[in-house]
Amino acid sequence: MAALSFTLAHTDTHSKARAGIIQTDHGAIETPIFMPVGTVGSVKAVTQQQLQEEVRAQIILGNTYHLYLRPGTQVLEAAGGLHAFNGWHKPILTDSGGYQVFSLAANRKIKEEGVVFQSHIDGSRHLFSPENVMDIQRSIGADIIMAFDECPPYPSEYAYAKKSMALTHRWLDRCFARLAETPDKYGYTQNLFPIVQGSTFPDLRKQSCEYIASKEAAGNAIGGLSVGEPIDMMYEFAALCAENLPANKPRYLMGVGTPWDLLECISLGIDMFDCVMPTRNGRNGMIFTTEGVLNIKNKKWATDFSVIDAGMPCATSNFYSKAYLRHLFVAGEILGLQIASIQNLSFYLWLVGQARQHIIAGDYASWKTGMTDKIKQRL
Amino acid sequence: MAALSFTLAHTDTHSKARAGIIQTDHGAIETPIFMPVGTVGSVKAVTQQQLQEEVRAQIILGNTYHLYLRPGTQVLEAAGGLHAFNGWHKPILTDSGGYQVFSLAANRKIKEEGVVFQSHIDGSRHLFSPENVMDIQRSIGADIIMAFDECPPYPSEYAYAKKSMALTHRWLDRCFARLAETPDKYGYTQNLFPIVQGSTFPDLRKQSCEYIASKEAAGNAIGGLSVGEPIDMMYEFAALCAENLPANKPRYLMGVGTPWDLLECISLGIDMFDCVMPTRNGRNGMIFTTEGVLNIKNKKWATDFSVIDAGMPCATSNFYSKAYLRHLFVAGEILGLQIASIQNLSFYLWLVGQARQHIIAGDYASWKTGMTDKIKQRL
Ligand SMILES: [Zn+2]
Ligand SMILES: [Zn+2]
Numbered sequence: 001m002a003a004l005s006f007t008l009a010h011t012d013t014h015s016k017a018r019a020g021i022i023q024t025d026h027g028a029i030e031t032p033i034f035m036p037v038g039t040v041g042s043v044k045a046v047t048q049q050q051l052q053e054e055v056r057a058q059i060i061l062g063n064t065y066h067l068y069l070r071p072g073t074q075v076l077e078a079a080g081g082l083h084a085f086n087g088w089h090k091p092i093l094t095d096s097g098g099y100q101v102f103s104l105a106a107n108r109k110i111k112e113e114g115v116v117f118q119s120h121i122d123g124s125r126h127l128f129s130p131e132n133v134m135d136i137q138r139s140i141g142a143d144i145i146m147a148f149d150e151c152p153p154y155p156s157e158y159a160y161a162k163k164s165m166a167l168t169h170r171w172l173d174r175c176f177a178r179l180a181e182t183p184d185k186y187g188y189t190q191n192l193f194p195i196v197q198g199s200t201f202p203d204l205r206k207q208s209c210e211y212i213a214s215k216e217a218a219g220n221a222i223g224g225l226s227v228g229e230p231i232d233m234m235y236e237f238a239a240l241c242a243e244n245l246p247a248n249k250p251r252y253l254m255g256v257g258t259p260w261d262l263l264e265c266i267s268l269g270i271d272m273f274d275c276v277m278p279t280r281n282g283r284n285g286m287i288f289t290t291e292g293v294l295n296i297k298n299k300k301w302a303t304d305f306s307v308i309d310a311g312m313p314c315a316t317s318n319f320y321s322k323a324y325l326r327h328l329f330v331a332g333e334i335l336g337l338q339i340a341s342i343q344n345l346s347f348y349l350w351l352v353g354q355a356r357q358h359i360i361a362g363d364y365a366s367w368k369t370g371m372t373d374k375i376k377q378r379l
Numbered sequence: 380m381a382a383l384s385f386t387l388a389h390t391d392t393h394s395k396a397r398a399g400i401i402q403t404d405h406g407a408i409e410t411p412i413f414m415p416v417g418t419v420g421s422v423k424a425v426t427q428q429q430l431q432e433e434v435r436a437q438i439i440l441g442n443t444y445h446l447y448l449r450p451g452t453q454v455l456e457a458a459g460g461l462h463a464f465n466g467w468h469k470p471i472l473t474d475s476g477g478y479q480v481f482s483l484a485a486n487r488k489i490k491e492e493g494v495v496f497q498s499h500i501d502g503s504r505h506l507f508s509p510e511n512v513m514d515i516q517r518s519i520g521a522d523i524i525m526a527f528d529e530c531p532p533y534p535s536e537y538a539y540a541k542k543s544m545a546l547t548h549r550w551l552d553r554c555f556a557r558l559a560e561t562p563d564k565y566g567y568t569q570n571l572f573p574i575v576q577g578s579t580f581p582d583l584r585k586q587s588c589e590y591i592a593s594k595e596a597a598g599n600a601i602g603g604l605s606v607g608e609p610i611d612m613m614y615e616f617a618a619l620c621a622e623n624l625p626a627n628k629p630r631y632l633m634g635v636g637t638p639w640d641l642l643e644c645i646s647l648g649i650d651m652f653d654c655v656m657p658t659r660n661g662r663n664g665m666i667f668t669t670e671g672v673l674n675i676k677n678k679k680w681a682t683d684f685s686v687i688d689a690g691m692p693c694a695t696s697n698f699y700s701k702a703y704l705r706h707l708f709v710a711g712e713i714l715g716l717q718i719a720s721i722q723n724l725s726f727y728l729w730l731v732g733q734a735r736q737h738i739i740a741g742d743y744a745s746w747k748t749g750m751t752d753k754i755k756q757r758l
Binding site for chain 2: 040041042043044045046047048049066070071074075078079084085086087302303305315316319320321323324327328330331333334335337338339
């Protein structure tokens, strides 16, 4: 079938914000887009039906590191890939496992060949190389697959960041070579996105963008941000990378962020986002709404029988009350985690959908200012 | 509005099985029926929408002990009762808290007045009496409310069982008196079901049935079974109580049981059941299906991509595969708990629905034998 294509529908004149459409063999994605994280093939506490009908997700993420360990490529291949395995037949993106190897695995050793690490589950030893990470992602079968990279921590020394970036670039060549040698496994096209690195050094970031752009990939990603640096620095480097990556390809900022981070980064020219924040913070009782942020465990919600968020078209948000949701959290009920996850993801998807409409309408910049003030409020 | 009514649609000629309809102010319940347990106002891991559309529950249970402690009657009254609070607008039944006080609370002391106990949550001291348990159930606002009783453990000495039964009968009088003195809180009728006790002594059980029947309540319950006695003894006493309770009122066997227990007790003349088994065992990976019982954590399901249960009309059962459900359990994903709970509850509701059809068709006894053999199998 066909490689991923990107059509720009509108570019804002007062900012770098763009509205576009990504076409994949599993359907279209309207950008800017937020991608819910489905670590081991399940967006935590949300059913596939809810993901489609309530959250209105257009694409979800899977983590190569987690899926490789459980259920493993043998099961995924026997199933006919992740789409068939988990029943999500819209687009899927998988990361390369690089980030998880650095954040979760034990005793990792980086070599030219790849990374040797121990599973965080059973301590078993494994090697991730550009080649076998491409093979694993072939077995998982995501529509968009990510290059195997090294994500340096913040802060990093210049020398280390430079060496690491060069390694990421050499690994990228090996990713493309391996992908070219291996056929699609399930009859649809898998599209490799390279990842810009270079830590917080403008010259390295520019070099990396040039190298990545030279690959003429179907889309490009910005990695190594949102790893502990100050928020203004994150915006600064997101802007710099967006400027130095091709305008005719989607730009994916990995691991970002809060709802207001999304609005800011959209204005810098970013098209795709993922983050565990809506689900993870949701499970801790932090609820994002169209009126602001609330800690649902707070006593003040005990008798607030207004619905969770009347500002969105999500059925769950308009069905349960704040008081009931608070009660579920206080009593430790699983349903609380389900409702909070649906609310937060629906909100993220609603927000990027609104952003898209305002980009097309031509008033994105002014809309963003008002919306940011509103949704950042602590209720 | 109107008191609960019960219409017998059909009584089996080869067994004591009955098919009927219970009318409440929140709608009709077709019997025999299984009632999912929603301890603190939420059937664990199942949304209200799933409960209605997938599980097809007709009535759910709430626990007075839990709801009294959290969210408390103040919040429930402010909400306008439990139906308004949790958004479940079909019938609700609440137990009296007696059973939980004996199984969960600490330092309980039984006196003529009632039971003094300490909360399992914060150790605070409380008194449950027939009067305040009626008041609490008024505040919760269930359609069917249960008498405050003492549930003796198994085994009990005859003398203790007799004394305890007499106390339960005196408390029952106080329940009816209190209820007569207090108006419905939310504009619909709350119906008190008395509870037969008497442990495993036939003469006490008969005496208790007579006393309970003399109250001419809208329905009657059998308590103090399924508390550790052998299964044949449970069946024996369920049969004895069913025979000695009015035929023109629904009979509710509390806390029972496995799917095959339901089929057996339906043939003894029981109309209503509740049990935490489908949800609790489901969360531990025990899956009830139309083909038998399976431990979904077992390695044998790792590459079984057949749907969980094609034998039922539940969308969830026909969407996810056994392999995917196993993966979710192995990886500790919340979605596994959700799917298992929906499957098991759907199965219980499907089973009592099938039982009802076969009672009406006149072949209940023969159908039950074949079905019991099938669903009891370990897959
Ligand atoms: Zn993040
Ligand atoms: Zn039970």
